[in-house]
Amino acid sequence: MLKRYFPILEWLPVYDRQTLSSDLIAALIVTLMVIPQALAYALLAGLPAIVGLYASILxxxxxxxFGTSRTLAIGPMALVSLMTGAALIEVxxxxxxxxxxxxxxxAFLTGVILTLMGLFRLGFFANFLSHPVVSGLLSASGVLIAASQLAGLAGLDASGFTLITQLSNLFSHLDGIHWPTLAIGLVSVTLLQLFRRSRPRLKSWGMNARYADFLVKLGPLFVVALTTAICWAANLPAFGVAVVGEVPSHLPPLGVPSSDLGVWRDLLVPALLIGIVGFIESVALAQMLAARRRQRISPDQELIGLGVSNIASAVSSGLPVVGSLSRTVVNFDAGAQTPAAGAFAAIGVAFVTLYLTPLIRFLPIATLAAIIIVSALTLIDIKTLKRTWxxxxxxAAAMLATIALTLVQGVEAGVIAGVGLSVGLYLYRTSRPHSALVGRVPGTEHFRNIQRHQVESSERVALLRIDESLYFANARYLEDTVYGLVAEHPEVDHMVLICSAVNLIDASALESLEAINLRLKDSQVTLHLAEVKGPVMDRLKHSDFLQHLTGQVFLSTYAAWSGLRHGHSPSSGSRDQGRTPAKKDAG
Amino acid sequence: MLKRYFPILEWLPVYDRQTLSSDLIAALIVTLMVIPQALAYALLAGLPAIVGLYASILxxxxxxxFGTSRTLAIGPMALVSLMTGAALIEVxxxxxxxxxxxxxxxAFLTGVILTLMGLFRLGFFANFLSHPVVSGLLSASGVLIAASQLAGLAGLDASGFTLITQLSNLFSHLDGIHWPTLAIGLVSVTLLQLFRRSRPRLKSWGMNARYADFLVKLGPLFVVALTTAICWAANLPAFGVAVVGEVPSHLPPLGVPSSDLGVWRDLLVPALLIGIVGFIESVALAQMLAARRRQRISPDQELIGLGVSNIASAVSSGLPVVGSLSRTVVNFDAGAQTPAAGAFAAIGVAFVTLYLTPLIRFLPIATLAAIIIVSALTLIDIKTLKRTWxxxxxxAAAMLATIALTLVQGVEAGVIAGVGLSVGLYLYRTSRPHSALVGRVPGTEHFRNIQRHQVESSERVALLRIDESLYFANARYLEDTVYGLVAEHPEVDHMVLICSAVNLIDASALESLEAINLRLKDSQVTLHLAEVKGPVMDRLKHSDFLQHLTGQVFLSTYAAWSGLRHGHSPSSGSRDQGRTPAKKDAG
Known part of the structure; x- marks a missing residue:
């Protein structure tokens, strides 16, 4: 019980020296990586760069x-920072x-919401965003994030959280481009792209794959060091190049939340959406990596882990945090064994915050913008769109709509539309169920669609396979299908509904079945069921439908076929060959 | 084409004398019934009683x-009048x-929305309210409607559209009870109930069933006549009994809608909800009666029919109208053959409006309240709740929640919650699909759940039947199920997913299947599919999943069983006995 809510108790008691050394190495690499990212993502949210470091310690x-993933690297993340900025600018x-x-x-609200969701075991909510919609959301936010940083890259003062405001702001400020800043920005982008693509070359030079990866991942740190050095050497701030500037060298101060209740209310929905998006992204990532090492994570406890992390971020004056895709992968590859690696990285960041902030004083904002742009572009995933199409x-249509809405209306609208579209599409698909008249594959006990296969069928016995669970959205459609069939084939005496694909009959569908039973009775057609699944049958026994059913319930389609084919009248001659005897005689 | 949008062309050309006489008789009865109801329901919506008559002509x-039902009786209706009042009081x-x-x-907005929905063929939207939710909605609004009239019954001036405001208003005005009014109200309720229950007695006195029904239906008219006569004879208005009073004797004036755009905006959502609720109620009723006479109605054209009716109501200064349950049933029973019966009833109402309004001058408001209360109480349906439970x-939980929310928050909240709960419940049910390891029923080609039946199974071949379509909400659950199974049974070499109940594999579930395939490959387990439905297989061929599948696709579970049972290693010896050859060798 205690271990469920404090997963640290799983691994801390068995922590040994070897695990320590693996974790320390991973922590070192992640620390070097987190610093430029944290600074950049704080900026993306419209906050002072140092806030990103604050959010990367506690x-x-x-x-x-509290977390169950061994390798998830928590901290500021591009998409969430974009959503954070969009929410804050409103208040x-x-x-x-x-x-x-x-x-x-x-951050505090996000933390509380996530923690409560975890305590109420609502982790399954993450399942309601379909993969194409999440992929569309990430692609569109990649474009949004990159576009939002174009202004910073060119030394302009323009921002926005939808593509239209971003681009119109950008164009209206175009005459104010600061050329030295733009030069630094473009050089940074070029260098970052070169680093990204250098992996095959490094390996072809005979470098060990792991070292090559390591070097590539440190690209942003190198670019930061280089451009900061240039800025310092040439004293570029004097020429108008924007830099991070003086930052206080102390540990994060205690966070003071807003005292305005209106602000709390306005941030409630954004906090919920940030929490859900962050949770889905983190859990998908954690699950993928846990699977590779045959470990398991608990989605409900992950909610608590992320929730407490966000509360910790609020307490230490930070911004909302989630699992970071890029750093988590690096952490995993570098061999992190336990979340202690994350704690060691936190110590590293704290050290930087305390003693090394003077070093980032001359770090150009344009370099941070370049880091964001290059990493945002990797979110754009055309391949999935093509494959889905x-x-x-x-x-694919749900995915495209999510992309369009995210670009035009922002990430929040995209998330809401994505969930709505996923659910709507599924309901639409199941509301007009596929059904097929089937016949017997000669010489076997198998029955197949008479339109797709060469099969035997009987004029008097209609075997209708229903390919969907029966519930309120398709109950009326089922009625129409059966009535239409009987109207088309007046020679039919027996209608057998084959329920092998019916996993659920809800109360609305039960009423429709009762209506069908009555109406067919009026038309002298006997209604039978076949291959009713155990759980569905259990439920039907809680109603009086089986007592009123004019026909029988057969265990298999074959039993129905052989029992009814040679009957002489609709109300006689049918035998139940199945093991589920009908409650009443036919007729 | 023309007939589709003008269903009158179906019956008017073949209209004959016999149909005319049937329609005329039905029209006479309905006219006598509609007058007290129309007056009462207008009052329920907070409008002058005469507006109810205006809404019962054009x-x-x-x-x-424009309507496709031969017998639906259009006009003001209790639930819709309650929703109308709740919407109007806001503006x-x-x-x-x-x-x-x-x-x-x-009324105009409702009409336009319904007509547009009809033109866009959105009639299927009606399917998204499940039967239990509609039943709960009707029960709760029965309580609300009855409670809203208690004040009128007692001569109090108190109103409200949620149970709490109604009851608190009532109690705070309790000292103002007007005893003569209450006496009239209680006498009316008693008489109305006596009429309702008199049918068996009348029949036991030897009266023809049809005449007995007719007399019972005219109960309200009789009570109206009696109490009006008493009020007139005793000059009760002079003692403070509220009556309908002087009403203008002319045809409905031309309706002038609001000139305030804010009012239009505020009424948009209520109009949508009134339209949907009215449509669902009307279509369910029309379908039920059409089925009895082997006629068909078109839900899309019904939207247009109801839409144009509401626009007509707006043009003639009325309120929103829909199909009335009680009058429609009477119309049907009285033998109405075509919508001409409705038109004749309209002429009857117009005649009353022109020449007989002086007669209703002394009609007590308490009598109208009594009529509403008695008919509202019939909406309360405990039996369905019990049966559903x-x-x-x-x-049943969705139904109870709808009832509770309707009582506490009003009908609009109830409708929205009802749709949300129906959909949420369905998603929840399908998000944790039932699955079963199956084995062979000895000597047959049938496979059944090994936990429910005595069957043969193989240690090395796991046959897993998935009892649900695979889509985003259960994709991860499927992964967990399969991984859990493999972890529990390390001796398994072959995992066969039996897809007889899988009617859909969406893009999210496809990704999960790909992940399962890869992960099982790592664990030396071969993944096979069996009994994949035609439409699902067609779709899978649009992806590269079948090329990457480590195992095969078998036509039947039996083919998989006999092919895999005697294999010597996970990667050899499997034969495809099905007609769908696998794209690649196992392994």
Whole structure:
């Protein structure tokens, strides 16, 4: 019980020296990686860069205690920072104290919501965003994130959280381009792209694959060091190049949330959406990596782990945090064995915050923008869109709609539309169920669609296979199908509904079955069921439908076929060959 | 084509004398019934009683031209009047001109929305309210409607559209009870109940069943006549008994909708909900009666019929109208053959409006309240709740929640919650699909759950039947199930997923299947599919899953069983006995 809520108790008691050394190495690499990312993502949310470092210390300790993934690297993340910025701009002006307080409030609310969801075991909610919709959301936010940083890259003062506001802001400020800043930005982008693509070359030079990966991952740190050095050497701030500037060298101060209840209320929905998006992204990532090492994570406990991490971020003046895709993969590859690696990385970040902030004073904002742009572009995933389109137009349409809405209306609208579209598409698909008249494959006990296969069928016995669970959305459609069939084939005496694919009959569908039974009785047609699944049959026994059924319930289609084919009248001659005897005689 | 949009062309050309006489008799009965109801329901919506008559003339002509049901009786209806009142009170003060204009605006908006839905063929939307939820909605609104009239019955001036406001208003005004009014109200309720229950007695006195029914239905008219006569004879208005009073004797004036755009905007959502609720109720009723006479109605054209009727109501200063349950049943029983019966009834109402309004001047409001209360109580349906509870706790819970929310928050909240709960319940049910390891029923080609039946099974071949379509909400659950099974049974070499109940594999589930395939490959387990349905197989061929599948696709479970049982290693010896050859060798 205690272990369920404190997963640290699973691994801490068996922590040994070898695990320690693996974790320490991974922590070192992640620390080097997290610094430019944390600074950049804080900026993306419209916050001072240092807030990103604040959010990368305490939350990592919290996750080490409460998280179930061994390798998830917690901290600021691009998509979530974009959503954070979009939410904060609605309640405060960037740069103001109110804005900082709102960020703390948002992190706190996100944390509380996630923790409560975890305590109420609502982890399954994550399943309601379909993969194509999540993929569309990530692609569209990749575009949004990259576009949002174009202004920073060119030294402009323009921002926005939908593509239209971003681009119109950008174009209206185009005359203010600061050329030295743009030069630094473009050089940074170019260098970052070169690093990204250098892996095959490094390996072809005979470098060990693992070292090659390591070097590639440190690309952003190298670019940060290089451009900071240039800025310092050439004293570029004097020429108007924006830099991070003086930052206080102390541990995160205690977070003070907003004292305005209106702000809390306005941030409630954004906090919920940030929590859900962050949770889905983190859990998908954690599950993927846990599967590779045959470990298991618990989605409900992950909610608590992420929730407490966000509360920890709020307490230490940070912004909402989730599992970071890029750092988690690096952490995993570098051999992290336990969440202690995250705690060690937190110590690393704390050290930097305390002693090395003077080093980032000359770090150009344009370099941070370049880091965000290059990593955001990797989110754009055309391949999945193409593959989905080939597989199913419906899924692809939901994906395209999510992309369009995210670009035009922002990430929140995209998430809501994505869930709505996924659910709507599924309901639409199941509301007009496929059904098929089947016949016997000669010489066997198998029955197949008479339109697809060469099969035996009887004029008087209609064997109708229903290919869907029966529930309110398709109950009326079922009635129409059966009535239409009987009207088309007046020679039919027996209607057998084959329920091998019926996994559920809800109360609405039960009423429709009762109506069908009555109406067929009026038309002198006997209604039978076949291959009713155990759980469905159990449920039907709780109603009086079986008592009123004019026909029988057969164990198999074959039993129905052989029992009814040679009957002489609709109300006689039918034998029940199945093991489930009908409650009443036919007729 | 023309007939589709003008169903009148179906029956008018073949209209004959015999149909005319049937329709005329039905029209006479319905006219006598509609008058007290129309007056009462207008009052329920907070409108002058005469507006109810206005809404019972032109809409009936409109429906005769555009409706597909031969017997649906259009006009004001209790539930819809309650929703109308709840919507209007938000935008105007009862009794004001603005309130009247808002009612006209609401009818117009409802009409336009329904007509548009019909033109876009959105009739299937009606399917998204499950039967238990509709039943719960009707029961709860029966309580609400009855409670809303208690004040009128006692001569109090209190109203409200949720149970709490109604009861608290009532109790705070309790000292103002007007005893003569209450006496009239209670006498009316008693008489109405006596009429309702007199049918068996009348028949036991030897009266023809049809005449007995007719007499019973005229009960309200009799009570109206009696109490009006008493009020007139004793000059009760002078003692403070509220009556309908002077009403203008002319045909409905031309409706003037609100000139305030804000009112239009505020009434948009109520109009949508009134339209949907009215449509569902009307179509369910029309379908039930059409089925009895082997006629068919078209839900899409019904939307247009109801839509144009509402526009007609707005044009003639009325309120939103739908099919009335009680009058429709009477119309049907009285032998109405075509919508012309409705048109004749409209002429009857017009005649009353022109020449007989002086007669209703002394009609007590308490009598109208009594009529509403008695008919509202019949909406309360405990039997369905009990039956649903016995059949399925989930459906019953959705029903109870709808009832509770309707009582506490009003009908609109109830409708929205009802749809949400129906959909949520279905998603929840399908998100944790039932699955079963199956074995062979000895000597047959049938396979059944090894936990429910005595069957043969093989240690090395796991036959897993999935009892649900695979889609985003259960994709991860499927992965967990398969991985759990393999972890529990390390001796398994072959995993066969039996897809007889899988009617859909969406893009998310396809990704999960790909992940399962890869992961099982790592564990030296071969993945096979069996009994994949035609439409699902067609779709899978649009992906590259079948190329990557480590095992085969078998036509039947038996083919998989006999092919795999005697194999010597996971990667050899399997034969495909099905007609769907696998794309690749196993392994």
């Amino acid at each position: 939350p990592l300790f919290a996750y080490a205690v 405060a002006a960037p740069g103001s104290t109110v804005y900082l307080e709102a960020a703390i409030t948002l 080939r597989y199913s137009y419906g899924d | 809409p009936l002509f409109a429906y005769a031209v 105007a003060a009862p009794g004001s001109t603005v309130y009247l204009e808002a009612a006209i605006t609401l 016995r059949y399925s706790y989930g459906d």
